[in-house]
Amino acid sequence: MSISLPTPNIAHLTEEDYEHVYEPAEDSFILLDALELDAQLIRGDKPTICVEIGSGSGIVSTFLSQLVGPSSSLVLSTDINRYACEVTLRTAKANQISLNPILCHLLDPLSSRLRNKVDILVFNPPYVPTGMTELLDTQHQKDIGGAWAGGQDGMIVTDIILDQLPDLLTPSGKMYLVTVVQNKPLEIIRKMEAKGLICKEIIKRRAGRELLSVLRISRELHQ
Template sequence: METPIVKLDIQDLETVYEPSEDSFLLIDALEADFEKLKKAKPVMCLEIGSGSGVVITALAKALNRFFPAYFMAVDINSNACRVTKRVGQDNLVDINVLQMDLINLVKKENTFDVVIFNPPYVVTESLEVLDQRLISKTWAGGIDGREVMDMLFPHIPNILSNNGLFYLVTIKQNDPISIINVFKQWKMSGEIICDRKIRGEHLYILRFVKITL
């Protein structure tokens, strides 16, 4: 899977998350899963909190070689939305971008075949989650780094198609096994599909699917 060209200027970097090890690990995980993704032939793909747009653009570039699909990105940060759109255009893919907090405006059920989420996962005080500085919203995760992602989790079974795939970035402090167990209550099965140790962090990529009888 080709890593997209991403050009961020100094002004962009003041508010938009620069692609980093977690972004690249997520792209690597999608690449490792690419045969599974091709077999699923996703029609609707969504990235929540797209930041620079590097991940959804990489997925779009890869899948567009085999079949057409609709790619949507949402972010609370209007600057991130602008950059995501630009990165898609620079890499010759069409990303439909909406500014919203998590998925507050997404109402349709069982819509998306692929959902990607690289959340703010850093362990912080709860008050830091409420910090109005846009750059803080890219990393401040609150208690156990879970406060933002825990708000989203109950909605995933509703927006994910019956055969859909949900990819999530976490770190060790988020307790990935606990997250997998949380999803069991919604009849979803999860597993760690990729991990990497970097500069004092241990990153994990989790993949979830609905349990079908």
């Protein structure tokens, strides 16, 4: 049985904010729905460290913090975009949540300290297939383009994290990853299984021309 949770309030965000930060859309909401579907599973594991990569508006980190509740859980978020870190703080405050976003690329300054310590990892990556020049330019600019430009198959940035994943998760740890069909989700599943992890598509939805899904990647088998 899933647990119903309210969508975080983002009414404080303005058109000017969305010039610099990705506006929550169907890919954001399918991720919230996936976390809601697994709410009992997540809460039952009593996570200590939860991490979102690329917090953007802060809607997902805020939702995750609400999901795990006022407990011993530490919810971390990162973003390469300084404006996104500021907006994440505002979203957390608007929802009476405490977050401490970290300005960095992916998990670069944290990877060694998070080794085998991440209970929940959440990533709505830049998944749109683009040329490498566009990917490198948007990553260098550290602005809104970095939220969607994903290079070949939309997987260049995602693959960096997937390669690190076995070294990040706790024995009961789980990652929730947003994908589109162009990312070749079945190939992702095979790749993660080759690394000894269990990967399952837990929700799928069409949004306009995009066929979105969320993969749960874990060490343990779950229904």
